Amino acid sequence: MFSMDRPIAGDRSRSALRLTCALVVLLVLTCIAGLAVGAAGTSLWSALGDLTAGRELSLRDKVVLWEIRAPRVLMGVLVGASLAVSGAVLQGLFRNPLADPGIVGVSAGASLGAVAAIVLGASLPFATVLGTWLVPVAAFLGAWCATLLLYRIATRAGRTSVATMLLAGIALTALAMALTGLLVYMADDAQLRDFTFWNMGTLAGATWSKISVAALLILLPLSAAPFLASGLNGLALGEAAASHIGIPVQRLKFGAILIVAAATGAAVAVSGGIGFVGIVVPHLLRLASGPDHRFLLPNAALLGASLLLMADLLSRMIIAPAELPIGIITAILGGPFFLFILLRQRGIVDL
Amino acid sequence: MLDARNVSARQGRKHILHDISFSAQPGQVSAIVGPSGAGKSTFLKAMTGDLAYSGSITLNGQDIAQARLADLARIRAVLSQSTPMAFPFTVIEVVRLGLINSPGQDHIAQSALARVGLTGFEGRFYQELSGGEQQRVQLARILAQVWRPLGDDGVPSWLFLDEPVSSLDIGHQLQVMRIVRDFASAGGGVVMVMHDLNLTAMSADKVLLLKDGRAIDQGNPSTVFRNDQLSHAYECDLFVNRTPSTYAFILPQSAAPS
Numbered sequence: 001m002f003s004m005d006r007p008i009a010g011d012r013s014r015s016a017l018r019l020t021c022a023l024v025v026l027l028v029l030t031c032i033a034g035l036a037v038g039a040a041g042t043s044l045w046s047a048l049g050d051l052t053a054g055r056e057l058s059l060r061d062k063v064v065l066w067e068i069r070a071p072r073v074l075m076g077v078l079v080g081a082s083l084a085v086s087g088a089v090l091q092g093l094f095r096n097p098l099a100d101p102g103i104v105g106v107s108a109g110a111s112l113g114a115v116a117a118i119v120l121g122a123s124l125p126f127a128t129v130l131g132t133w134l135v136p137v138a139a140f141l142g143a144w145c146a147t148l149l150l151y152r153i154a155t156r157a158g159r160t161s162v163a164t165m166l167l168a169g170i171a172l173t174a175l176a177m178a179l180t181g182l183l184v185y186m187a188d189d190a191q192l193r194d195f196t197f198w199n200m201g202t203l204a205g206a207t208w209s210k211i212s213v214a215a216l217l218i219l220l221p222l223s224a225a226p227f228l229a230s231g232l233n234g235l236a237l238g239e240a241a242a243s244h245i246g247i248p249v250q251r252l253k254f255g256a257i258l259i260v261a262a263a264t265g266a267a268v269a270v271s272g273g274i275g276f277v278g279i280v281v282p283h284l285l286r287l288a289s290g291p292d293h294r295f296l297l298p299n300a301a302l303l304g305a306s307l308l309l310m311a312d313l314l315s316r317m318i319i320a321p322a323e324l325p326i327g328i329i330t331a332i333l334g335g336p337f338f339l340f341i342l343l344r345q346r347g348i349v350d351l
Numbered sequence: 352m353l354d355a356r357n358v359s360a361r362q363g364r365k366h367i368l369h370d371i372s373f374s375a376q377p378g379q380v381s382a383i384v385g386p387s388g389a390g391k392s393t394f395l396k397a398m399t400g401d402l403a404y405s406g407s408i409t410l411n412g413q414d415i416a417q418a419r420l421a422d423l424a425r426i427r428a429v430l431s432q433s434t435p436m437a438f439p440f441t442v443i444e445v446v447r448l449g450l451i452n453s454p455g456q457d458h459i460a461q462s463a464l465a466r467v468g469l470t471g472f473e474g475r476f477y478q479e480l481s482g483g484e485q486q487r488v489q490l491a492r493i494l495a496q497v498w499r500p501l502g503d504d505g506v507p508s509w510l511f512l513d514e515p516v517s518s519l520d521i522g523h524q525l526q527v528m529r530i531v532r533d534f535a536s537a538g539g540g541v542v543m544v545m546h547d548l549n550l551t552a553m554s555a556d557k558v559l560l561l562k563d564g565r566a567i568d569q570g571n572p573s574t575v576f577r578n579d580q581l582s583h584a585y586e587c588d589l590f591v592n593r594t595p596s597t598y599a600f601i602l603p604q605s606a607a608p609s
Contacts (some may be wrong), residue, residue: 010474011441011473234448237434240429243400245424245451346425351582
């Protein structure tokens with residue numbers, strides 16, 4: 001597929017592959033930084049020194065590195081990758097660079113599902129069967145319903161109206177938030193406490209047990225996403241032309257919606273609302289190496305993970321030893337970026 | 352061959368195609384003409400599987416309503432009137448989308464671009480091209496998709512084109528007509544919706560004349576393009592004449608300027 005002779009003008013597959021290598025390096029570096037930086041005075045380097053010298057780590061260092069920082073870094077990688085990939089897949093599905101799970105109501109749907117599980121959890125018949133899976137599965141269902149609804153509303157005869165998509169996103173978000181508010185109103189004190197912790201939207205509460213649930217829910221859609229890549233490329237021609245080149249469009253749409261819902265649902269369930277990663281990352285990558293989803297999807301996973309880890313580092317450093325919710329950092333950086341894309345594209349967006 | 356029998360279609364309660372029967376042969380260029388709103392593009396959509404219809408349409412003996420998308424994509428390619436692309440793809444990336452189910456055939460993309468006269472455009476961004484250039488890039492994409500008009504097994508490939516020359520200047524109109532003629536001469540089949548009657552008379556072996564969703568006549572352009580028939584279809588006075596090289600040409604008969 002990738003011949004070794006002189007590259008053809010306009011063929012960006014090689015630069016995209018080089019970018020993949022660079023992004024792997026970046027991710028390794030940000031992971032190391034995530035392990036090395038923290039409010040406790042624990043030093044990764046002296047701990048590594050101790051380990052290589054065969055000395056036992058102090059209990060404190062062990063807890064800080066293994067029970068606090070490592071799960072947090074891993075959670076950041078999983079959540080960042082899933083947010084960026086669901087953004088890229090959603091944009092491919094809607095054929096528009098402005099689709100982001102946080103903006104078009106998918107995350108709000110996931111939140112509604114999660115809150116419903118927290119508040120109504122005990123009274124649901126299958127709650128005991130699902131156990132710790134209840135909240136992520138409910139978030140997935142909420143995200144799925146929201147994405148299906150959004151697609152039905154915004155896409156007519158195979159064409160998505162951007163204006164309708166964004167406006168429907170506002171309405172869906174408002175509706176989901178109203179229902180969420182209603183549930184919170186009904187909640188008792190213990191449930192409110194659960195809700196508040198969940199709603200903070202940070203990676204701070206990451207534990208290995210949380211990760212074991214989230215990892216499966218996130219890795220499944222992430223590993224399925226590359227199978228959609230060439231279909232999403234074809235979909236850029238429009239639904240009719242995509243089916244003319246042999247792409248099973250209905251199946252592709254169904255798969256894309258399922259992947260977005262699962263990845264967003266799992267990310268929201270474990271980390272609350274973290275916005276704009278899904279829009280910033282794919283956009284930067286399209287600028288760097290083109291919109292080919294065969295490269296865009298894996299690169300989005302890598303860059304999304306790195307960016308979220310960097311945002312997490314910022315959130316831990318700005319007001320250390322306290323920390324800001326990471327959602328605030330991504331919104332402050334991502335909001336203006338979204339507006340920038342919107343303004344640059346005004347002609348195409350055709351509001 | 353392409354064989355459409357008693358094809359009808361409706362949009363809501365309104366009938367948009369009435370009992371049309373039409374056939375096209377590989378090795379020939381067939382054109383669908385008629386006034387705006389006659390159902391030309393609609394009929395083409397039925398033949399490309401984009402529209403529900405009653406009746407039967409078979410392509411190379413396969414019922415297109417039953418055939419798998421991937422199987423159809425191997426034997427026929429479709430060019431829409433315009434194809435806006437999401438995302439900034441380069442020209443070569445767009446043409447390669449036609450080869451999405453032909454792994455290892457990427458070199459065909461450059462030959463297809465050369466065929467439509469766009470060599471050197473590989474690295475340009477599709478969205479920055481003119482409408483006519485975009486249309487030729489899409490033509491290259493569908494040519495790449497069915498690159499061989501006649502397969503090893505003797506099965507012909509087909510091009511379905513919806514107004515392929517509508518945004519082109521006259522030089523490129525003739526170029527596209529040459530391309531479809533070459534495709535047919537090599538054993539493939541071509542079915543295209545056309546607006547320009549003179550270009551159609553020059554380029555098509557067979558025409559289907561539609562009006563209000565019904566077939567008025569079909570056959571060789573010189574028999575279908577008659578004064579009475581065209582004037583009736585287009586609801587204006589049209590006069591068919593012959594060029595010295597025997598092609599029909601149609602002059603609109605407007606009132607003389609005062």
